[in-house]
Amino acid sequence: xxxxxxxxxxxxxxxxxxxxxxxxxxxxxxxxxxxxxxxxxxxxxxxxxxxxxxxxxxxxxxxxxxxxxxxxxxxxxxxxxxxxxxxxxxxxxxxxxxxxxxxxxxxxxxxxxxxxxxxxxxxxxxxxxxxxxxxxxxxxxxxxxxxxxxxxxxxxxxxxxxxxxxxxxxxxxxxxxxxxxxxxxxxxxxxxxxxxxxxxxxxxxxxxxxxxxxxxxxxxxxxxxxxxxxxxxxxxxxxxxxxxxxxxxxxxxxxxxxxxxxxxxxxxxxxxxxxxxxxxxxxxxxxxxxxxxxx
Amino acid sequence: xxxxxxxxxxxxxxxxxxxxxxxxxxxxxxxxxxxxxxxxxxxxxxxxxxxxxxxxxxxxxxxxxxxxxxxxxxxxxxxxxxxxxxxxxxxxxxxxxxxxxxxxxxxxxxxxxxxxxxxxxxxxxxxxxxxxxxxxxxxxxxxxxxxxxxxxxxxxxxxxxxxxxxxxxxxxxxxxxxxxxxxxxxxxxxxxxxxxxxxxxxxxxxxxxxxxxxxxxxxxxxxxxxxxxxxxxxxxxxxxxxxxxxxxxxxxxxxxxxxxxxxxxxxxxxxxxxxxxxxxxxxxxxxxxxxxxxxxxxxxxxxxxxxxxxxxxxxxxxxxx
Numbered sequence: 001x002x003x004x005x006x007x008x009x010x011x012x013x014x015x016x017x018x019x020x021x022x023x024x025x026x027x028x029x030x031x032x033x034x035x036x037x038x039x040x041x042x043x044x045x046x047x048x049x050x051x052x053x054x055x056x057x058x059x060x061x062x063x064x065x066x067x068x069x070x071x072x073x074x075x076x077x078x079x080x081x082x083x084x085x086x087x088x089x090x091x092x093x094x095x096x097x098x099x100x101x102x103x104x105x106x107x108x109x110x111x112x113x114x115x116x117x118x119x120x121x122x123x124x125x126x127x128x129x130x131x132x133x134x135x136x137x138x139x140x141x142x143x144x145x146x147x148x149x150x151x152x153x154x155x156x157x158x159x160x161x162x163x164x165x166x167x168x169x170x171x172x173x174x175x176x177x178x179x180x181x182x183x184x185x186x187x188x189x190x191x192x193x194x195x196x197x198x199x200x201x202x203x204x205x206x207x208x209x210x211x212x213x214x215x216x217x218x219x220x221x222x223x224x225x226x227x228x229x230x231x232x233x234x235x236x237x238x239x240x241x242x243x244x245x246x247x248x249x250x251x252x253x254x255x256x257x258x259x260x261x262x263x264x265x266x267x268x269x270x271x272x273x274x275x276x277x278x279x280x281x282x283x284x285x286x287x288x289x290x291x292x293x294x295x
Numbered sequence: 296x297x298x299x300x301x302x303x304x305x306x307x308x309x310x311x312x313x314x315x316x317x318x319x320x321x322x323x324x325x326x327x328x329x330x331x332x333x334x335x336x337x338x339x340x341x342x343x344x345x346x347x348x349x350x351x352x353x354x355x356x357x358x359x360x361x362x363x364x365x366x367x368x369x370x371x372x373x374x375x376x377x378x379x380x381x382x383x384x385x386x387x388x389x390x391x392x393x394x395x396x397x398x399x400x401x402x403x404x405x406x407x408x409x410x411x412x413x414x415x416x417x418x419x420x421x422x423x424x425x426x427x428x429x430x431x432x433x434x435x436x437x438x439x440x441x442x443x444x445x446x447x448x449x450x451x452x453x454x455x456x457x458x459x460x461x462x463x464x465x466x467x468x469x470x471x472x473x474x475x476x477x478x479x480x481x482x483x484x485x486x487x488x489x490x491x492x493x494x495x496x497x498x499x500x501x502x503x504x505x506x507x508x509x510x511x512x513x514x515x516x517x518x519x520x521x522x523x524x525x526x527x528x529x530x531x532x533x534x535x536x537x538x539x540x541x542x543x544x545x546x547x548x549x550x551x552x553x554x555x556x557x558x559x560x561x562x563x564x565x566x567x568x569x570x571x572x573x574x575x576x577x578x579x580x581x582x583x584x585x586x587x588x589x590x591x592x593x594x595x596x597x598x599x600x601x602x603x604x605x606x607x608x609x610x611x612x613x614x615x616x
Binding site (some may be wrong): 163227 | 320322324338423425430479482483510513515571598
């Protein structure tokens with residue numbers, strides 16, 4: 001033990017020292033990159049928090065835009081509009097997305113399954129503004145702007161997200177569960193509806209929630225589908241409806257500081273909604289996956 | 296008592312599969328298959344509608360739309376060169392910043408960060424990915440913009456003002472804030488994919504490298520990066536796809552201007568931001584069609600980028616077995 005002389009400590013010198021220092025520096029760079037990303041997030045959320053406070057009041061949720069130059073007012077119609085449009089989009093995307101995933105996971109031959117999955121990935125990569133233009137040329141030009149049109153555009157964005165999430169949890173259901181059910185003489189459709197889907201319901205719902213969080217903040221598909229709204233609170237999706245992201249977009253480009261305050265306050269509510277939803281969904285997703293894997 | 300199979304009525308076993316079972320199987324199959332077919336039809340219809348909507352403009356301007364610079368609604372003359380330049384410049388420069396940042400964050404989260412920190416920093420960066428683009432744009436125009444005009448641009452021009460890239464008047468909007476905003480949008484996506492990739496590197500390979508006496512950085516350069524090279528390219532392409540198509544945040548900060556400028560202080564425009572800025576209604580049929588033509592160009596760009604990312608990922612997965 002005491003054979004090692006105290007002065008020959010294991011300190012890297014010369015070339016080894018240089019290599020170690022270089023490694024240290026690179027580790028520092030990686031740490032800095034992560035800190036930078038976190039700092040940007042903190043800055044952004046911090047600004048939203050600080051700047052939202054003057055604009056946060058009950059009026060924001062109950063009033064509509066004040067007359068030009070007058071103080072006060074709110075974006076009540078935007079909250080209602082976002083609620084309705086996102087709800088319709090979810091109702092459209094959820095069943096189709098789950099059915100597509102059921103087809104891909106339970107019925108389709110491998111080649112077809114690959115084709116459908118790749119196509120959904122392609123759809124997921126298409127810019128949301130192009131999807132807005134698509135709904136515009138396909139539907140809005142033939143009919144008129146409405147909340148339903150915006151919901152259709154958002155549903156197209158949500159579809160690959162819901163479907164992908166469902167495919168992932170379906171793939172985690174143990175094959176033995178399906179085989180056990182079929183060995184009892186239970187038909188395939190009952191096996192899927194009564195055995196497979198109930199196990200995955202948690203995963204499907206969290207995937208859907210994440211999709212909702214994503215589309216609730218989308219602005220680009222709204223631009224061409226639901227912007228010619230009136231300054232009254234409307235619950236009718238056959239009319240064009242105001243939405244929170246669109247209000248933020250328009251107010252951010254307006255010189256009126258009163259509208260800036262409302263844009264920040266709207267951003268605060270939107271970001272709170274999106275972050276709370278996506279964080280809790282992610283948490284639940286991890287849990288349900290762990291449960292499915294039996295750990 | 297045992298019943299012999301021959302004593303059962305013929306088709307007894309088959310008839311156990313009741314009509315409801317067979318109808319149910321067929322029904323669910325048909326329903327789910329038609330949902331899948333519907334999804335494919337939507338994608339087909341999307342491509343068709345965008346081409347069809349752009350057709351009048353394609354017929355009028357032809358392919359030269361792509362390299363004509365003038366966008367003048369008053370004379371009903373449209374060309375996309377400005378916007379393609381703006382898109383390529385902002386996305387390209389944003390990528391230049393985002394690539395090293397994403398790889399660094401991926402490495403930190405997969406190799407360096409201690410257990411607790413790893414989860415927290417990982418979720419914070421996922422949160423950054425979840426921030427709606429309109430809020431990034433709002434922050435970009437009201438917080439980042441004034442900072443860029445007051446501090447960043449004077450600072451840059453005092454150091455690099457002799458290059459053509461950093462001179463001119465200082466604006467709150469323009470190409471520079473657009474690049475910053477796009478970098479912020481690319482990094483969380485690319486770094487999340489990078490982290491997942493780096494975690495797939497087999498522990499034995501890393502330990503082997505350490506066993507040979509390599510430092511951590513040498514191990515990363517010699518083992519982790521070569522092992523995941525294809526995947527990192529795919530991660531970058533996915534980020535690029537988002538940057539190319541980002542309309543809202545860029546519209547808010549870029550300032551909607553004509554012309555091709557070398558200086559990052561100038562205002563500019565991109566394909567996506569020009570489309571978004573025209574939402575209040577284009578005047579003529581040809582103007583609408585030209586906007587759809589822009590969407591078509593954007594669609595082609597993003598399809599190329601995303602499909603190549605997918606092909607790379609598939610190859611990577613195949614190799615992983």
